[in-house]
Amino acid sequence: MSKLVWWQRSVIYQIYPRSFQDSNGDGIGDLPGIRARLDEVAALGVDAIWLSPIYPSPMADFGYDVAHYCDIDPIFGTLDDFKQLMDHAHALGLKVLLDFVPNHSSERHPWFVQSRSSRDNPKRDWYLWRDPAPDGGPPNNWLSRMGGSAWEWDAATGQYYYHAFLREQPDLNWRNPQVRRAMDDVLRFWLDYGVDGFRVDVLWLLIKDAWFRDNPPNPAYVAGEPEHHRQLQTYTEDQPEVHEIVRSMRATLNEYGERVLIGEIYLPVAQLIQYYGANGEGADMPFNFQLLNARWNAAELAATIRDYDSALPxxxxxxxxxxxxxxxxxxxxxxxxxxxxxxxLLLTLRGTPTLYYGDEIGMTDGVIAAHEVRDPAELRQPGSGQGRDPERTPMQWDSSLPNAGFSSGQPWLPIATATSVCDQQGDPSSMLSLYRRLLSLRRRNAALVQGAIGNIAADGQVLTYERWFADQRLFIALNMGDADADVQSRPGVALLSTLTARTGVVFVAGANRIAAGEAVIVAV
Known part of the structure; x- marks a missing residue:
């Protein structure tokens, strides 16, 4: 495993800072709160933390509308708080990744304030400005991912500006060399500060069509889907020129040693893999979201795993x-x-897994009443299913009422369910104990970290595959059905089962029975 770079050996743990731990009773998680919980994160067995945005922001989209790229929002703390958090994480052996949001800024960012001040301002071309159409309407038919037109009229200067998301989030013009240099300076600021890498927000959207052509209609659109799905995003995403930008980011990180570049990219596999670039010149890991959308059945997941693994350069x-x-x-x-x-499944597939906070205790989506909705995606398109509040509810640390150890004040979102870290701590059959056992097993077994994957198959509702490295071979069987099933295996011993009592069970050559909803890792 020593031949792998750190991010290839790692399990990444995503923290949504607003919801992890509040230290001052204002109901919003913060950096001192995260720092206070880092020992527990390290004890889980992960290797790196990724923090969703913590920059100064009006919070129109909860930090994804950045007003200053090189500072910390007072809601979360200070630069000194961040430095203390990072130092403590590094002392525990945890790497620290930041969310980098280069596609758009806040409308309150000084760059945009200058850009909209006049047509001849030096920063006018830092954003995407266009004259109205002949009828006075938007320049083209592009739609916002938050609903409605992606063009906002600016009466003071008589032009529209483009925003892929909220009107409070104007898109930067990445065709402008000055923008590229300014964003490179942002990367260098945080790299000099000591961060270990970045997750880059909506990387595949950075460049738009140079001729601003209309997007064609989507013939597969289904009523009730988000409005922007009415169009094929032919001219607003995945433009060829974006890869030059990715190469530039990669080159900057290379100057700082083993720093990781992860891209948020929601694209089919054939397009996704292009973001690796040639010979490691692109993103280290274009995020693979195939498991988020796959139907939960053995046949589809087997095909998903095979197709992705075989497509990789x-x-x-x-x-x-x-x-x-x-x-x-x-x-x-x-x-x-x-x-x-x-x-x-997540922790035995080939590659680097990313774990979302709270999944290790089986947190479920919160129930958000209409008056509790905070997400602009839902507020702008009620009933669209775009609301993300349910998966962002506060971490449940203990059973104390009413806030589960998250805050002494009123949480910004309601607590989701009754379970907690404290409840599961001493229970060997709990979800938390399962994750700890899995992470420990992964760390001890080279086959799970750097081994090959093969023999991926589905038999009814049972998914099976093997991982191997040197003389070690592991057989993984996942029963995704609600009935017991037989699996064909070579002889071996179960190193782990989701049914705790079955860990250590001997598997014989041939058919072996596994229970409904059981997953096993067998050393064969």
């Missing part, structure tokens, strides 16, 4: 994501029993 390192701040929690998608199977 030789130099590319795989990665897997089961949950994040933009998608329903895995326990809500597949149920509590299958969430245990999902944990085994």
């Amino acid at each position: 030789e130099h590319a390192w795989p990665n897997w994501v089961l949950g994040n701040h933009d998608n329903p929690r895995v326990a809500s998608r597949v149920g509590n029993a299958q969430a245990r199977v999902a944990a085994v």
Whole structure:
């Protein structure tokens, strides 16, 4: 394993700072709160933390509208608080990754304030400004991912500006060399500060069509889907020129040693893998979100794993994501029993896994009443299913009422469920104990970290595959059904089962029975 760089050996743990731990009673998580919980994060067995945005922001989109790229929002603390958190994390052996949000800024960022001040301002071309159409309307038909037109009229200067998301989030013009240099300076600021890498927000959206052509209609659009799905995003995403930008980011990080570049990219595998670039010149890990959207059945997952693994270029390192701040929690998608199977899947596939905070205790989506909705995606498009509040509810540390140890004040979102870290701490059959056993097993077994994967198959509702390295071979079987089933195996011993009492069970050559909702890792 020493031949791998650190991010290839690692399990990444995503923290949504607003919801992790509040230290001052204002109901919003903060950096001192995260720091106070780092020992517990390290004890879980992960290797790196990724923090969702903590920059100064008006919070129109909870930090993804950045007003200053080189500071900390007072809600979360100070630069000194961040330095203390990072130093403590490093002392515990944890790497620290920041969320980098280069596609758009806040409308209150000084760059945009200058840009909209007049047509001849030097920063006018830092954003995407266009004259109105002949009828006075928007320049083209592009739609916002938050609903409605992606163009906002600016009466003072008589032009529209483009925003892929909220009107409070104007898109930067990445065709402008000055913008690229300014964003490179942002990367260098945080790299000089000591961060270990970045997750880059909406990396595939950075460049837009140079001729601002209309997007064509989407013939597969289904009523009730988000409004922007009415169009194929032909001219607003995945433009060829974006890869030059990724190469530039990679080159900057290379100057600082082993720093990781992860791209948020929601694209089919054939397009996704292009972001690796040639010979390691692109993103280290374009996020692979295939598990977020796959139907939970053995045949589809087997095909998903095979297709992704076989499509990867030789130099590319795989990665897997089961949950994040933009998608329903895995326990809500597949149920509590299958969430245990999902944990085994995530931590035994080839590549670097990313774990979303709270999944290690089986947190489910919170129930958000209409008056409690905070997410602008839902507020702008009620009933669209775009609301992300349910998967962003506060971490449940203990059973204290009413706030589960998250805050002494009123939490910004309601607590989701009754379970907690404290409740599960001493229970060997708990979800938390399962994750700890899995992470420990992964760390001790080279086959799970750097081994090959093969013999991926589905038999009914049972998914099986093997991992091997040198003389070690592991057989993994995941029963995704609600009935016991037989699996064909070579002889061996179960190193781990989601049914705790079955760990250590001997597997014979041939058919072996596994229970409904059971997952096993067998040394064969």
